[in-house]
Amino acid sequence: MSKALGGLIVGIFLGYVLNIPADEKICAVIFLVALDAILGGALAKRNQKFSNKILICDFFTNIIFGLALIFFGNIFEIELYYIAIFIFGFRIFKNFSAFQKILLRK
Amino acid sequence: MNKIRRILGESWAITFVCVIVGFILSTEFRQESEKETVSPIDELSTQILKLEWERDELQKKITALQQKFEPSTEEISIIEDLKMKAGLTALEGSGVIIRMDDSKRALEKGENPNLYVIHDEDILRMINELRAAGAEAISINGQRLIATSEIRCAGPTLSVNNVRSAPPYEIIAIGDKNSLENSIKMRGGVEDALKVWGIQIEIQAVEKVYIPPYNGNFSHNFAKVVEEKF
Numbered sequence: 151m152s153k154a155l156g157g158l159i160v161g162i163f164l165g166y167v168l169n170i171p172a173d174e175k176i177c178a179v180i181f182l183v184a185l186d187a188i189l190g191g192a193l194a195k196r197n198q199k200f201s202n203k204i205l206i207c208d209f210f211t212n213i214i215f216g217l218a219l220i221f222f223g224n225i226f227e228i229e230l231y232y233i234a235i236f237i238f239g240f241r242i243f244k245n246f247s248a249f250q251k252i253l254l255r256k
Numbered sequence: 257m258n259k260i261r262r263i264l265g266e267s268w269a270i271t272f273v274c275v276i277v278g279f280i281l282s283t284e285f286r287q288e289s290e291k292e293t294v295s296p297i298d299e300l301s302t303q304i305l306k307l308e309w310e311r312d313e314l315q316k317k318i319t320a321l322q323q324k325f326e327p328s329t330e331e332i333s334i335i336e337d338l339k340m341k342a343g344l345t346a347l348e349g350s351g352v353i354i355r356m357d358d359s360k361r362a363l364e365k366g367e368n369p370n371l372y373v374i375h376d377e378d379i380l381r382m383i384n385e386l387r388a389a390g391a392e393a394i395s396i397n398g399q400r401l402i403a404t405s406e407i408r409c410a411g412p413t414l415s416v417n418n419v420r421s422a423p424p425y426e427i428i429a430i431g432d433k434n435s436l437e438n439s440i441k442m443r444g445g446v447e448d449a450l451k452v453w454g455i456q457i458e459i460q461a462v463e464k465v466y467i468p469p470y471n472g473n474f475s476h477n478f479a480k481v482v483e484e485k486f
Contacts, residue, residue, distance in 0.1 A: 164282075172283050
């Protein structure tokens with residue numbers, strides 16, 4: 151938990167120092183994918199099914215798929231990345247409620 | 257590998273993803289705050305500064321070129337004379353100051369408000385009368401009238417030398433002050449005609465009036481100088 155928070159602070163610091171100009175869509179998709187990965191990972195840890203490899207692999211494939219949606223959305227001029235935002239938002243809420251239930255039952 | 261694991265913890269993947277979340281958050285936040293600071297006012301003021309700098313540079317060039325050119329005294333007097341005739345010098349002399357303002361009369365129901373404001377035609381009549389009475393130089397609200405000056409309504413304002421000004425208008429003319437004053441005040445003249453509509457006119461004959469020079473551009477894109485033909 152403390153390590154994760156430390157990572158968050160390091161990330162904020164890095165982002166502030168590097169100051170990379172980034173697209174808003176890409177930022178939104180990566181942000182949601184990352185949140186989903188964190189919640190999913192925490193849930194898996196509770197269920198004793200946690201694996202670093204699976205989490206990292208899942209994270210990067212999701213990002214690649216989300217970026218592909220943005221890319222094709224720009225080509226077709228349809229906001230396809232809404233799919234990614236919708237699905238990951240949905241999953242975040244689902245994981246969150248499952249996590250809540252586990253904590254409440256304890 | 258074990259060292260990294262010790263630093264990042266057993267579930268290092270979560271820490272890694274947390275770093276990315278923080279990164280995205282601060283990048284996005286930084287961009288948002290930067291967007292706010294670049295306002296159109298800043299942009300315009302930098303543009304003004306740039307243009308002013310350019311203007312100063314050009315001014316320096318002009319003075320440098322003028323210093324290179326060394327005319328004889330005769331040439332100088334000719335140039336000064338031509339400048340005076342073209343309206344490029346400030347002038348002073350006896351003349352009149354005419355102040356005109358829109359009518360203060362309250363409108364009656366159904367009346368056209370256009371009747372009670374000063375139009376370009378009124379000013380033109382005034383200028384025409386002054387010129388007929390021998391005015392040597394005329395300015396309207398600080399804009400020198402030269403051969404190519406226009407006097408034109410531009411909405412509620414008046415455009416002279418492509419510079420707009422609003423009432424009250426101040427017309428200054430140099431010439432014989434008595435004949436200039438009389439030309440405006442004569443019975444059935446311009447003043448009488450305009451006073452019918454309540455337009456306020458105030459004429460002042462003065463011993464010394466100042467008329468500024470013309471400070472616009474001359475453009476002769478179509479006219480060419482040729483030999484005189486008969």
